Amino acid sequence: MSYLIDPTTTKSWEKLKTHFTEIESTHLNELFKKEATRKEDFTLVLEQLEFDFSKNRISKQTLEYLIDLTNETGLEKAIEDLFKGKKINNTENRAVLHTALRDFTDEKINIDGEYIFPMIESARKQIADFSEQIISKKWKGYTGKPITDIVNIGIGGSDLGPQMIVEALDYYKNRLNTHFISNIDGDAVYKTLSNLNPETTLFIVVSKTFTTIETLTNATTCKNWFLEKASLVAIEKHFVAVSSNEKAVVAFGINKKNIFPMWNWVGGRFSMWGSVGLSISLAIGYENFEAFLQGANTADKHFKNTKYSKNIPVIMALLSVWYTNFFNTKAEVVLPYADSLNKLVSYLQQLFMESNGKSVDRNGNSISYQTGSVIFGSSGTNAQHSFMQHIHQGTQMIPADFIGFTESLYGNTKHHAILMANFYAQSQALQQGKSKEAVHLNMKFKGDLKEINNLLPFKVFEGNRPSNSFLFDKLTPYNLGMLIALYEHKVFTQGIIWNINSFDQFGVELGKEMAKNS
Numbered sequence: 235m236s237y238l239i240d241p242t243t244t245k246s247w248e249k250l251k252t253h254f255t256e257i258e259s260t261h262l263n264e265l266f267k268k269e270a271t272r273k274e275d276f277t278l279v280l281e282q283l284e285f286d287f288s289k290n291r292i293s294k295q296t297l298e299y300l301i302d303l304t305n306e307t308g309l310e311k312a313i314e315d316l317f318k319g320k321k322i323n324n325t326e327n328r329a330v331l332h333t334a335l336r337d338f339t340d341e342k343i344n345i346d347g348e349y350i351f352p353m354i355e356s357a358r359k360q361i362a363d364f365s366e367q368i369i370s371k372k373w374k375g376y377t378g379k380p381i382t383d384i385v386n387i388g389i390g391g392s393d394l395g396p397q398m399i400v401e402a403l404d405y406y407k408n409r410l411n412t413h414f415i416s417n418i419d420g421d422a423v424y425k426t427l428s429n430l431n432p433e434t435t436l437f438i439v440v441s442k443t444f445t446t447i448e449t450l451t452n453a454t455t456c457k458n459w460f461l462e463k464a465s466l467v468a469i470e471k472h473f474v475a476v477s478s479n480e481k482a483v484v485a486f487g488i489n490k491k492n493i494f495p496m497w498n499w500v501g502g503r504f505s506m507w508g509s510v511g512l513s514i515s516l517a518i519g520y521e522n523f524e525a526f527l528q529g530a531n532t533a534d535k536h537f538k539n540t541k542y543s544k545n546i547p548v549i550m551a552l553l554s555v556w557y558t559n560f561f562n563t564k565a566e567v568v569l570p571y572a573d574s575l576n577k578l579v580s581y582l583q584q585l586f587m588e589s590n591g592k593s594v595d596r597n598g599n600s601i602s603y604q605t606g607s608v609i610f611g612s613s614g615t616n617a618q619h620s621f622m623q624h625i626h627q628g629t630q631m632i633p634a635d636f637i638g639f640t641e642s643l644y645g646n647t648k649h650h651a652i653l654m655a656n657f658y659a660q661s662q663a664l665q666q667g668k669s670k671e672a673v674h675l676n677m678k679f680k681g682d683l684k685e686i687n688n689l690l691p692f693k694v695f696e697g698n699r700p701s702n703s704f705l706f707d708k709l710t711p712y713n714l715g716m717l718i719a720l721y722e723h724k725v726f727t728q729g730i731i732w733n734i735n736s737f738d739q740f741g742v743e744l745g746k747e748m749a750k751n752s
């Protein structure tokens with residue numbers, strides 16, 4: 235591999251260190267004043283997405299140095315290897331091919347002697363056929379009634395993705411109700427089951443390994459609950475599995491023909507584009523699910539084929555590296571201005587923090603520089619009435635991602651105008667802040683003369699706080715697929731620059747072992 239490079243040993247890293255001292259003392263307002271076309275210069279368009287990164291503490295020179303860093307750390311070769319299915323997950327000796335799950339060409343990728351595209355095609359067909367049968371009521375439960383409720387049992391990558399997407403795309407949903415059981419908390423399991431009828435419920439047990447204690451315990455509880463009313467032969471009408479461990483699924487009692495495949499060349503947190511997305515396909519129909527895959531595929535092609543100065547996920551990653559390693563920021567906040575995207579943050583937490591929470595590089599050496607960030611956030615405007623105070627006036631600089639949509643789904647233009655006014659205002663306030671002079675004038679105008687001396691320092695905002703804005707026309711399956719894939723490629727690019735393997739997760743295994751032994 236030609237990308238086993240400690241980034242701190244590169245020429246561009248040295249240049250960035252010196253350059254940082256210039257940028258650190260420059261206010262974003264100055265940059266906007268000096269550069270009349272800054273907004274246009276730092277905005278990229280990809281189909282329905284406008285990505286505005288002008289409110290970042292960068293100049294054109296910063297970008298050049300950061301792009302040099304990608305060249306010196308071998309990003310181009312790494313991207314090529316990713317898409318070709320090279321075993322870039324070096325600690326587990328596995329390829330990383332979630333991109334293949336949303337590829338509709340017929341690439342000849344061979345993994346360990348098997349062409350994977352026919353396998354992907356056949357899994358897609360299985361998902362499409364099954365979704366059609368359930369939605370159209372052709373598939374009947376053990377007493378002849380159609381299925382009304384779907385329960386996805388899984389955790390981590392086998393839960394967070396489908397749960398987030400099903401909630402986010404609620405507008406597109408059909409007659410089925412979808413539920414998610416993940417936590418080992420029995421109260422949560424019973425709360426879900428208490429509203430369900432075994433005759434009309436379908437359980438999807440999702441576990442790549444089929445050894446995860448939470449999922450197996452929850453699945454067993456659900457099976458026992460089901461068997462209080464139904465007989466063993468009824469299981470095949472009500473239990474299906476998504477897994478790569480066929481033997482364990484069959485041992486659990488699920489019919490072999492009810493297994494949807496997973497493969498070791500797709501990591502759990504990258505898996506909802508395949509069979510793990512079954513609950514998505516059931517909730518919104520296969521056509522919408524495929525639109526979701528197509529959106530992601532558009533982001534893949536953009537990532538693979540676009541020069542880095544115009545490449546959205548590469549820029550996203552570079553900005554994050556710039557803040558993490560030079561400004562020493564520790565956190566990033568994600569703020570979707572759509573209530574239905576509330577679970578996006580939990581999803582991104584796993585994607586970023588399980589992937590890049592590493593302190594040993596690809597060569598097995600301890601790392602001397604910071605990798606990863608704490609990801610947090612929630613939907614706007616709710617966030618504005620909670621933690622945004624910290625982001626506006628706290629002592630830490632926390633780069634923000636604002637995500638918004640110009641059109642509302644249900645057509646309430648009055649609400650949507652207020653929502654979007656807040657979307658624009660927040661990033662503007664973070665950038666511009668409010669100077670002493672402005673506060674003074676404002677208080678004078680309001681007749682607060684007496685209070686000026688007491689309150690003025692508290693009302694001053696320094697501004698100069700960075701953010702990106704992602705603006706789509708509408709929250710559609712296609713656009714959402716694109717957005718998530720852009721974040722995935724951000725994770726990948728960061729991992730290459732930081733010289734870490736973003737695709738293993740040994741850190742979570744230790745706790746699992748200890749819990750088993752206690």
Ligand code: F6P
Nearest residue numbers: 389390391392441442443446502
């Ligand atoms: O928590 C660790 C983890 O391995 C995640 O990476 C994964 O998404 C989750 O557990 C679930 O694993 P499985 O699908 O094998 O049950």
